[in-house]
Amino acid sequence: MESSKIPNLLTEKYNVYKEENLKYSCLKIDNFENEYINKENSMLNSLNSFKQSLESIFEKISDIILNNNNTFNDTCLENGIKSIDYLFIIKSILYLISTIISKLENKEIENESFQSLYENISKKFQKILDVQYPKDNSSIISNLENYVKSVVENANKIKNEENSKPGSVLTTLITLINIKLIPQINESIEKFKEIKNFKDTSYFNNQTKAHEMILFDLLQLLKRIKNLNDFIYFGYFIDEKDLVNIKEASEEWADLKKLIWTVKPKKDLDVEKIMAELSETMQMRMAQMRKMRENGGSKLVGMIGNVFNNLFNSSQAKYDFKKFLIQLYGFPMEPPNKTMKMNSMMKKMITSRLPSIECRKKLYLRKEYKPITLEYIVELNDFLNGKIREPKDKNLLLFNGDYKLSEEMSKKCLFSTKLEKTEKDNYVSTRLMNNSPLLFKGEKLEKGGYFNFGQQTPVTEHKNEFKNTLIIHINGGGFRSNMSLMMERFLREWSKDLGCALMTIKKPEKDEDQYPATLNQFYQVYMWLINHAKDELNMDIKKIIISGDSAGGNLAMSFLYLLIGINLFEKTNIKIPDLAMLEYPNLSLEVNKMSNSICLGAYESNYGHEFFKNLVDYYLGDFKDYKNMFVSPLYASKMMIDNLPRIRVFFGNQDVSRDDFLRGIYNLRNCKDIRAYNFLSLPHGFNGINHPDLFEMVKDFIIEEVKEIINSN
Numbered sequence: 199m200e201s202s203k204i205p206n207l208l209t210e211k212y213n214v215y216k217e218e219n220l221k222y223s224c225l226k227i228d229n230f231e232n233e234y235i236n237k238e239n240s241m242l243n244s245l246n247s248f249k250q251s252l253e254s255i256f257e258k259i260s261d262i263i264l265n266n267n268n269t270f271n272d273t274c275l276e277n278g279i280k281s282i283d284y285l286f287i288i289k290s291i292l293y294l295i296s297t298i299i300s301k302l303e304n305k306e307i308e309n310e311s312f313q314s315l316y317e318n319i320s321k322k323f324q325k326i327l328d329v330q331y332p333k334d335n336s337s338i339i340s341n342l343e344n345y346v347k348s349v350v351e352n353a354n355k356i357k358n359e360e361n362s363k364p365g366s367v368l369t370t371l372i373t374l375i376n377i378k379l380i381p382q383i384n385e386s387i388e389k390f391k392e393i394k395n396f397k398d399t400s401y402f403n404n405q406t407k408a409h410e411m412i413l414f415d416l417l418q419l420l421k422r423i424k425n426l427n428d429f430i431y432f433g434y435f436i437d438e439k440d441l442v443n444i445k446e447a448s449e450e451w452a453d454l455k456k457l458i459w460t461v462k463p464k465k466d467l468d469v470e471k472i473m474a475e476l477s478e479t480m481q482m483r484m485a486q487m488r489k490m491r492e493n494g495g496s497k498l499v500g501m502i503g504n505v506f507n508n509l510f511n512s513s514q515a516k517y518d519f520k521k522f523l524i525q526l527y528g529f530p531m532e533p534p535n536k537t538m539k540m541n542s543m544m545k546k547m548i549t550s551r552l553p554s555i556e557c558r559k560k561l562y563l564r565k566e567y568k569p570i571t572l573e574y575i576v577e578l579n580d581f582l583n584g585k586i587r588e589p590k591d592k593n594l595l596l597f598n599g600d601y602k603l604s605e606e607m608s609k610k611c612l613f614s615t616k617l618e619k620t621e622k623d624n625y626v627s628t629r630l631m632n633n634s635p636l637l638f639k640g641e642k643l644e645k646g647g648y649f650n651f652g653q654q655t656p657v658t659e660h661k662n663e664f665k666n667t668l669i670i671h672i673n674g675g676g677f678r679s680n681m682s683l684m685m686e687r688f689l690r691e692w693s694k695d696l697g698c699a700l701m702t703i704k705k706p707e708k709d710e711d712q713y714p715a716t717l718n719q720f721y722q723v724y725m726w727l728i729n730h731a732k733d734e735l736n737m738d739i740k741k742i743i744i745s746g747d748s749a750g751g752n753l754a755m756s757f758l759y760l761l762i763g764i765n766l767f768e769k770t771n772i773k774i775p776d777l778a779m780l781e782y783p784n785l786s787l788e789v790n791k792m793s794n795s796i797c798l799g800a801y802e803s804n805y806g807h808e809f810f811k812n813l814v815d816y817y818l819g820d821f822k823d824y825k826n827m828f829v830s831p832l833y834a835s836k837m838m839i840d841n842l843p844r845i846r847v848f849f850g851n852q853d854v855s856r857d858d859f860l861r862g863i864y865n866l867r868n869c870k871d872i873r874a875y876n877f878l879s880l881p882h883g884f885n886g887i888n889h890p891d892l893f894e895m896v897k898d899f900i901i902e903e904v905k906e907i908i909n910s911n
Contacts, residue, residue, distance in 0.1 A: 204459065204873070205902040212895065217460040217876065221446040224795045224856050225374065231446065234373045235366050242302050244372040249295050251380045252423075256288045258387045259420075283342055284420045289315050290349035291426055297353040298364065298434065307357045315346055345427070352431040365436035365443045371429055371797040379422060379801040386416040422800060429800050432792040441864055442793040442857045454864045460851075462878040463895055469879035472889055473852070555690045557632040561735075562612040562625040563726045568596045570718040570760070572821060578763050579826045582835050589767070597768045610726070611638070611734050626723050627704040633694045634663045638735045666740035667698035667908050668727070670720075670775075672757075674748025674782075674883070677705070677716060677817035685747065688885050688897065695901050698908060699737065701727075712819035717828065720757045728773050741907060744775040747885050749813065751783020755831035762841045763828075774843055777907045779900060782849045782882050785862035786832040787814045788824045793857030832862050844871040846903045848896065850880030875899055 208214060217223055222230040234240055263282065293315070300307045356362070389412045436443055444450055463469070574594050580586045592598050612625065630636065669692065673685055693700045703723050706715045731737045746754030761772050789811045818829065827834040845866060849859045863874050877884065877896065884896055 205906065208899060208902055211464065211898065213462045213464055214459050216455060217458065218455075219446070220455055220458065220460075220860075220876075221442075221451060222370075222794060224798060224851050224853075225370070227377070230370075235369055241364065241369040241372070242299065244369055244376060245295055245299050245302070247376050248372050248380070249292060249299065251376065251384075252288055252292050252295070255380075255383055255387070256285060256292070258384075258391075259285060259288075262387065262390060284417075284423070286315060286342055286346055287420070287424050289318065290346045291423060291430075294349050294353045294356075294427065294430055297357050298368075298430075301357060301362075302364075309354070311350060315350075316343075345424070349427045352427060356431070356434055359435075362435070364434045365438065365440075367436050367442060367792050367794055367797065368430065368433040370794045371426075371433050371792075371800060374797050374801055375426070379419065382801075383416070383419045383423075386412055386419060390416060426800065429792065429797070432790050433797075436792055441861050450864065453867055454860060457863055457867060457872055458860075458874045458876050460876045460878060461895070461899070463891060465891060467891055469892070472892065473879060473881060553687065553690050553694070555631055555693060556634050557630070557636045559630045559636065561628045561630055563628055563723055564610045564625055565623075565722040566610070567722055567725045570596075570714050570721050572712075572714060575714050575717075575826065575828050576823075578760075578767055579823075579828060581767050582763055582827065582837055584835075595768055596764060597770050610730055626719055628723060629702045629704075630699060631690060631693050631701075632662075632664050632699040633697060636662045636664070636699070636735070636737070639733065662736050663697070664699040664737065665697050665908055666738055667696070667743065668731075668737070668739050668741070669693075669696075669698060669700045669743045669745055669904070670724070671700060671702050672720070672744070672746035672750035672753045673702060674746070674750040676813050677749045677753065685885055688893075691897055692901065692904070695897075696904055696908065698904075713817060713821050714828065716753060716817070717757055717760055720753070721760065724757075724761070725772075742773065742775040743777045743779060743904060743907060745779040745781070746783060747781035748883065749784055749817075751780040752785060752787065752831065754778060755780060755783060755785060756828045758842070759827055759831055759834055759838050762838055766837065766841070774841070777844045777846065777904065778842075779903065780845070780847045781885055781900075782853055782855065782859065783831075783847065783862070784855060784858065786824070786830040786858050787818070788830060789814055791858075793861075795856035795858075796854050798852070799854040832858075832865055834865070836868075839866060839869050842866070842869040844907065845869060845873075846900075847872070847874035848877070848899060849874070850877045850882065850884050852879055853882040855882060873903075 204214060219231075222235075227233075234244070237243075263285075297307050441450060441454070571594070573591075574596070577586070577590060577594060581589070589595055671685075671689055689700050689702070692698075701723075703720055706719055727739065727742075731739050744754045744758060746752070755778065758775060758778050761774055764770055765772055765774070821829075824830055825833045827838065847859060847863055849856060853859070859874070863872070866872050880887070880892070880896075884892070887893055887896075
């Protein structure tokens, strides 16, 4: 149902309105549905155009390799990339496209294999292949062989699927590739071919550097062709009842639009230009983080200093920047397979630039409640979906008899101290922030007071000021990454403006801490807070707000459903948070689900299927039930939705996961109070945008929504 009225401050300060053409607005192409989707034979025309373009690109790159063999191969080998690979990749994608075209035209489809593709290309480049792929070293081509086999396998599945009809998302994908990516590839190829006539010596010191820079751009673009294997296959098989495949002039989209407000600044801000300027800085940050994971950051200082001396001040500097990224990271947006960490140097550098705050304490809270197990999650999900009416095994229940692990807890909470290795598994590390001093029971005070008071203040005489409200924020950056420091500027501003306390919780990082270890970590902290915060922390918490960005938004919503589910399943009365704030939340972890917004990733970034899959696989381990509501909150049952508190969702229109948010918002349309804000031109991760006007805009909306809760009775 529609939510309450938007706070007046927001409508006065910003342009807040209902978006009429919401479905394809993320593509930034006027009248896209009528021009490209609804036209007769639109899919077939797009596929044929793409096929012709790929065939042309294959021939052009073949000429480049044959005519510039030394320059091309030396540079590729230096970066661990073999030029010839892309010819196999293009040929493979051509076979996949040809299969779909033949099926649409009801023509016979020829079978293809890796071996025939390999022989087809090798005749033309036998000398290069003999050098790059020695016959006695089959491991060199194993990765490429697996990729080509995967494409051939996908093509055969499409060919053998009876009565299959590809959804409109595939037309979106191919159209965007034709409009956006193919011209960029052709432009890079032409620049590379014409470099011998390049006369501007102020731009490059020599011809070799020119080749390298343009080749880097070209390889980046061609890498996106490689990602199309997943995009095309999953775009072909899409549910016709899925929201993103339903026409916008439908009741479903009309109901969805009632819940979403589109936002843009009233100031004359070119948001797209701002984001373009910030994107290279973001890529550099990713490069630095990867290098730190590899060698602790010891080689970074000199390299960063040299680059920043003249970064973006000249064309030469832009070349140096790209060269720096190649040396540092290969392809800078390639995702980590597991989790991201920061060393102490990086932490100090970030902390020194954050706004000051009176209280920032590390607390270790004791795990003292029966843990959430995978067996419990599965049975709880079955109960809430009506598959079972009562617990199969009462021993699984959290509140069956002794719900605490032990009643004798000598140390329920430890303050700002390093834990012994033997104790680490018994405590959860948290960080508590507040804009005024907080004093806790049993906390050791140094001379002058813990917060540099003029004199020590006994806990009994000190009243902790935090408006009796606690925000629990779950950071993104992956499902098991502890990167809350990257978002701490935002969090400190929240606490200062709202006058309430804010807590972050460290996620489990060990390889053996498989799902649902992260949810259990939050459960242990939450239960500790509602039972002990008043006595142990001198904090009488009346209102709790749960917040999360990106993967943290998924975890926040999954945890909210967990609390509601426990109450329904075990007839308990655990306090439910008063508000859930979800910033660009991944509400579905179905790694094979395509949409119009995900098509953006095919040409605007290296966001691919593998990126998301790596993060999800590391989080879930061997558990692959993507439609479990505690994995993908998108699939929560009506019983759960009916018990939800107030929900607020914040997302950017240029987020590749935007349609996933729309699916989630639509699924929540019947909850008591939901409202969503769609920020024009903002991408995924906008909480970390380092631009004053954009930062203030997002913060204003979050602050005003939280104030409603704090000020309500």
